[in-house]
Amino acid sequence: MASMSAWTAADIPDQTGRTAIITGANSGLGLVTATELARHGADVILAVRNTSAGETVAASIRAETRNATVSVRQLDLASLDSVRAFADRASDELDRIDLLVNNAGLVILGDRQTTSDCFELHFGTNHLGHFALTGRLLPLLERGQSPRVVSLSSLSHKGAHLDFADLMFEKTWDASAAYGASKLANTIFGIELDRRLRAAGSPIISTLAHPGVSRSNLTPRAWENRGVVGKLIASAYAAMNTQPTEQGALPQLYAATAEGVHGGQFFGPNGNNEQRGNPTEVQATAEANDPSVGKRLWEVSERLTHVDYLDA
Template identity: 65%
Template structure:
């Protein structure tokens, strides 16, 4: 996979791809490249006006559908409509995410917002669309991890950070949880003999709209940190390559994890990435799966 670029994406004609958070950043680039190769792309977005603007810029066979991952009611409504519209779904890219600074915020269901959006919404969405993914024959689910997952820990006694809340730690926990979910999903799909593959990717340090937006309310210091990010991060087009590779490259197997290959996986060419010990632990995977089922009410595999 040395030197793999978006130009190496195979022909996607006849395939249906769903990309969450597709109106900006990594999601927009992912949706654009998939559409450029002929896929029928569904932009699953919270802001449908922004989604419509993105669809006009992308062109091709692109649909916009409303999805608020921080509301399990929205996830269920979106999944029901999509399942009816597309009996077979070839690709689900669980790209959307939120990073916060400041005080603890909660989702529509009362859960810590970062875990609710980054993990629970995608956990429920994947389960509700699993039959449609299986119907496609060789579908893939791509989860978006982060290098921050390696320094995080899942405290199952306070998974939702109801005590001693720290926004940065909660974000790291949400990305570790997302990573554990992708690995455990692969285990369960293989055990069930499913044709669906679960694959993970991370973008290294990439310039997206998440970090500047999170820091903008922190005054001069926040603006300085946002500007520093422009120096140490790579362009979003480069950062998107690991998830595009996971989504489309021939020979990708369930359970693989892709990221940049250089400078501690912060930037560079696509290569296989390193999971933390906790992310790879089957016991952690089983505990998180049970917790996610209880919190979402969505049970599968």
């Protein structure tokens, strides 16, 4: 096996017989992750909001990888009803899940927006949606073969803080801070999930990854409402400061598949202040690692989503 510093998608172990669910797999990091898992034999389920686009992507992956077991299921992480429906269907159709990659994420600029459940859009989608999804799929994961959950963090978690008195940014709105807080919440969740799985003696491991500064579809989306100038800025920034999406997906692919990975490990790029490069183990912030913060976020998340992991 290649060393971590030289690890590429070609080093992904055989995934034949493993069932993998990837959220937000229509484009960007999720598409690369789904494609590479399919290429290495996994049965891949694309959990996407737009199923029409998902079917087009699935057909493309099947053609490229010659893997027929790529399917599409509808999932809108901004709706707890949609999360419940997805999990119910998975329970009806699947015997087990071996890998869950909580990849989907959104970033907005401009005015504050909310989910269908009235949560701030970043926090509700990026964190609470994935929290509820993972909890509801836990019984299927428990039956998996060496099951893993991968939570996607971001470099932006390093400058973020969770204000439990204003998690939904109702008092003071700042789009960038709201996005950062949601990614910090993703990070806290992945670490706290690992603590709880270990304490329960579960076979599931919870790992984390971030893509560095990747040429995903988030930057163009963030600027899409700023006209021609905004699109030019996004394109220029991407060309000068980001790495290809295929490279940015390597940390989460490593977390999802590499041999010897254990719960609680966090992977990101190995160069340029974690902005680019091949996978290496990285560290989350002190706030993300604080067990008291993890416990508090967990309790709030269970209350808001009505998903109790003990009864999932």
